Amino acid sequence: MSYGYAGKILAMDLTSQKIQKTSTENYFDAELFVGGKGLGALILWRELKPHIDPLSPENVLVFSTGPLTGTLCPSARMCIVAKSPSTNTFCDSHIGGHLGSEIKFAGYDAIIVRGKSERPVYLWVNNEEVEICDAKHLWGLDTFHTEEKIRNERNDPTIRIACIGPAGEHLVKFALVNTERYRQAGRGGIGAVMGSKNLKALAVQGSGQIRIHNLESFIRVAKEAREAILENKTIRARRRWGTARSVLFSSDRDLFPTRNFREATFEAAENLSAEVFEKRFWVKHKACHGCPVNCGKLGVVRSGTYAGTVVEGAEYETASLVGANCGISNHEAIVYANMLCDKLGLDTISTGNVIAFAMECYEKGMLTTKDTDGLQLNFGNEEALIKMIQKIATREDVGNLLADGVKQYSEKVGEKTGAFAMHVKGLELPGWGVRAAPGMGLAYATADRGGCHMRAWTTRHEISGVVEIVKSQQDYYAACDCLVACQFVKDVVGKERYVQMLNAATGMQMTTDDFVKVGERIWNLTRLFNVREGFGRKDDTLPKRMLTEPLPSGIAKGQRLTQAQLDQMLDEYYELRRWSIQTGTPSKEKLRELELNPVNS
Amino acid sequence: MPRAVIVNYRECTGCRICELACSVRNENVVSPQLSRIRVDPFPPSLDVPVVCVQCGKAPCIEACPLGLLIRDSETRAVVVQEELCNGCGSCINACPAQAIFMHPTRHVAIKCHLCEGDPECVKLCPTDALNLYDLPFDTRVFAKKSNEIAEELRKHVLMLPEER
Numbered sequence: 001m002s003y004g005y006a007g008k009i010l011a012m013d014l015t016s017q018k019i020q021k022t023s024t025e026n027y028f029d030a031e032l033f034v035g036g037k038g039l040g041a042l043i044l045w046r047e048l049k050p051h052i053d054p055l056s057p058e059n060v061l062v063f064s065t066g067p068l069t070g071t072l073c074p075s076a077r078m079c080i081v082a083k084s085p086s087t088n089t090f091c092d093s094h095i096g097g098h099l100g101s102e103i104k105f106a107g108y109d110a111i112i113v114r115g116k117s118e119r120p121v122y123l124w125v126n127n128e129e130v131e132i133c134d135a136k137h138l139w140g141l142d143t144f145h146t147e148e149k150i151r152n153e154r155n156d157p158t159i160r161i162a163c164i165g166p167a168g169e170h171l172v173k174f175a176l177v178n179t180e181r182y183r184q185a186g187r188g189g190i191g192a193v194m195g196s197k198n199l200k201a202l203a204v205q206g207s208g209q210i211r212i213h214n215l216e217s218f219i220r221v222a223k224e225a226r227e228a229i230l231e232n233k234t235i236r237a238r239r240r241w242g243t244a245r246s247v248l249f250s251s252d253r254d255l256f257p258t259r260n261f262r263e264a265t266f267e268a269a270e271n272l273s274a275e276v277f278e279k280r281f282w283v284k285h286k287a288c289h290g291c292p293v294n295c296g297k298l299g300v301v302r303s304g305t306y307a308g309t310v311v312e313g314a315e316y317e318t319a320s321l322v323g324a325n326c327g328i329s330n331h332e333a334i335v336y337a338n339m340l341c342d343k344l345g346l347d348t349i350s351t352g353n354v355i356a357f358a359m360e361c362y363e364k365g366m367l368t369t370k371d372t373d374g375l376q377l378n379f380g381n382e383e384a385l386i387k388m389i390q391k392i393a394t395r396e397d398v399g400n401l402l403a404d405g406v407k408q409y410s411e412k413v414g415e416k417t418g419a420f421a422m423h424v425k426g427l428e429l430p431g432w433g434v435r436a437a438p439g440m441g442l443a444y445a446t447a448d449r450g451g452c453h454m455r456a457w458t459t460r461h462e463i464s465g466v467v468e469i470v471k472s473q474q475d476y477y478a479a480c481d482c483l484v485a486c487q488f489v490k491d492v493v494g495k496e497r498y499v500q501m502l503n504a505a506t507g508m509q510m511t512t513d514d515f516v517k518v519g520e521r522i523w524n525l526t527r528l529f530n531v532r533e534g535f536g537r538k539d540d541t542l543p544k545r546m547l548t549e550p551l552p553s554g555i556a557k558g559q560r561l562t563q564a565q566l567d568q569m570l571d572e573y574y575e576l577r578r579w580s581i582q583t584g585t586p587s588k589e590k591l592r593e594l595e596l597n598p599v600n601s
Numbered sequence: 602m603p604r605a606v607i608v609n610y611r612e613c614t615g616c617r618i619c620e621l622a623c624s625v626r627n628e629n630v631v632s633p634q635l636s637r638i639r640v641d642p643f644p645p646s647l648d649v650p651v652v653c654v655q656c657g658k659a660p661c662i663e664a665c666p667l668g669l670l671i672r673d674s675e676t677r678a679v680v681v682q683e684e685l686c687n688g689c690g691s692c693i694n695a696c697p698a699q700a701i702f703m704h705p706t707r708h709v710a711i712k713c714h715l716c717e718g719d720p721e722c723v724k725l726c727p728t729d730a731l732n733l734y735d736l737p738f739d740t741r742v743f744a745k746k747s748n749e750i751a752e753e754l755r756k757h758v759l760m761l762p763e764e765r
Contacts, residue, residue, distance in 0.1 A: 098617070285728065
């Protein structure tokens with residue numbers, strides 16, 4: 001009998017239509033890899049041949065929960081793992097809402113999807129009953145209608161669904177997986193991987209239970225964690241204002257991507273602030289399953305061009321990348337674009353980036369209206385932004401080029417544009433500039449899925465000490481990503497409580513050191529995966545703009561991160577990790593210490 | 602005087618901590634399907650907790666052919682004598698709020714019994730959307746189906762036109 005874990009792993013091959021269930025216990029060593037990201041990383045390492053095309057049937061898609069998902073542990077979610085079509089690296093894309101818990105209540109810790117269906121299908125998982133269903137009638141529908149249609153057909157409003165929109169079907173490199181309209185596995189193009197398998201949706205109904213090994217002690221710690229969360233000042237602000245609270249902080253600190261990262265403070269930041277959203281847009285707080293934070297804010301546009309738009313947001317990243325980074329100062333246009341991206345299945349971070357990049361090319365004369373189907377792509381043109389989002393989702397005309405992401409699009413527009421193509425390893429940068437926060441530079445350069453702010457996050461202005469901070473966050477966050485704990489509470493809950501909850505839920509006897517070691521092990525495993533794909537120190541770098549152009553305005557005016565500073569940080573980082581300073585490959589000693597020898601051989 | 606868990610619907614975030622808390626308190630496992638409070642989701646993004654309002658004049662008490670639903674003299678909750686219930690479903694059909702559920706394995710009716718007067722869901726609701734009230738009128742007035750409440754929320758909170 002399993003505790004904490006649901007107990008089974010569901011696997012299906014869409015090519016042969018074969019369905020298989022295995023016991024979780026026999027599938028992997030839970031003490032070493034725990035679940036979530038760890039389980040996904042192990043499966044990708046074991047199963048993927050090097051250099052496969054991420055959009056080929058050979059890629060594997062893992063819907064992966066953790067041992068605390070669906071329990072009373074505050075804010076435990078799930079992730080979707082596959083080789084990323086944006087970067088060709090390992091990728092875990094995290095998603096909230098209720099899907100992860102539902103998968104557990106249906107009896108599964110993970111759902112693995114291999115191969116490719118000949119025709120569009122969706123997966124129906126109703127506890128023991130598993131079926132690969134025809135999805136011809138769903139293909140072409142947006143994410144909102146896909147969910148509604150499946151629920152209506154099955155006459156059950158409580159079914160939890162992950163699906164792709166037109167963007168995923170058209171293999172847009174930054175297509176996402178959507179659930180409950182406003183929650184997404186946003187980054188890395190996981191939606192395109194689903195699309196490449198002709199998999200429109202995963203629909204789950206679960207009515208089972210999760211057994212807890214030591215219920216009394218589990219509940220005691222879960223309640224303690226919850227109290228710590230509710231008492232925390234930062235979280236109190238987040239409960240009221242969501243992540244949008246960071247807009248003014250970021251703009252004041254010269255971290256806020258503005259006009260394709262040319263600047264880092266936005267003159268109209270006030271318009272995108274949480275205070276404006278609260279007064280004019282939000283009607284209700286929203287939370288993921290089991291989470292007391294309710295960072296989600298449901299809003300309705302009351303008047304004007306976008307009247308009637310309903311969306312949860314705008315979240316900080318969307319306000320920064322679709323907003324300031326495209327020079328848009330109208331908050332109603334931003335939430336409309338936000339809704340459109342959710343509905344069509346596009347990641348707002350990458351979408352904002354690729355359109356901002358095209359805007360800069362247009363303003364520099366490197367693109368003309370001939371190249372843009374007549375759109376005047378100036379910064380601040382909200383109509384052009386919205387039209388472009390629609391074109392990208394279905395790869396219509398010029399949208400077809402933007403749909404491949406900043407890296408590939410820049411290569412097509414011309415070599416010179418590489419200097420301001422804002423990505424790392426092909427993943428477009430999120431909403432935190434690095435010139436006033438060098439630690440973010442190291443975080444982006446070394447993140448396992450490319451330009452990502454969720455692996456380590458420090459807005460520290462000084463460079464000294466950031467290498468240790470980034471390394472220890474990467475390890476701890478990777479461990480949390482195995483549970484799968486939400487980024488917004490992990491520092492408040494703390495490793496001691498996570499370990500106590502993990503042990504009480506599962507019956508394991510892990511120490512906090514073991515737990516952090518799990519994180520380091522996973523970080524090294526995803527690095528091994530990327531090394532096998534040909535990545536190394538040469539790729540751990542930043543967009544030229546960050547390294548050569550000083551900030552033109554704001555409190556950090558004149559500041560940049562120099563190549564020498566980045567090199568210095570990388571030297572220290574590899575040394576601290578005991579990876580090769582020349583190549584960035586994990587050393588044999590480190591792998592042995594982390595018990596990664598068997599997977600390595 | 603009735604005493605009941607009363608919901609402030611706009612405050613519900615849909616986190617469903619109440620379901621988890623209830624199933625742990627009453628069944629010693631984590632399972633929303635064993636909870637005596639359920640949160641129904643409605644598009645576009647609304648959540649409606651469904652829980653017994655402990656009606657003063659309770660249709661479920663009248664509906665049980667075996668007379669197994671009684672009012673607890675201490676907590677004033679309407680309780681099912683589960684050990685005698687044969688799962689006929691009469692009370693479930695009679696409830697105007699659809700707040701009585703069938704236990705999936707024991708096949709008996711289960712409903713909110715106010716946790717001996719100290720409801721776990723109220724204690725753990727992070728937004729105070731759930732509160733325990735003593736009220737000087739028949740709480741039956743609150744007994745509405747979740748879809749009716751969702752429609753009210755659409756009209757008065759989202760302020761959306763009826764069909765969109």
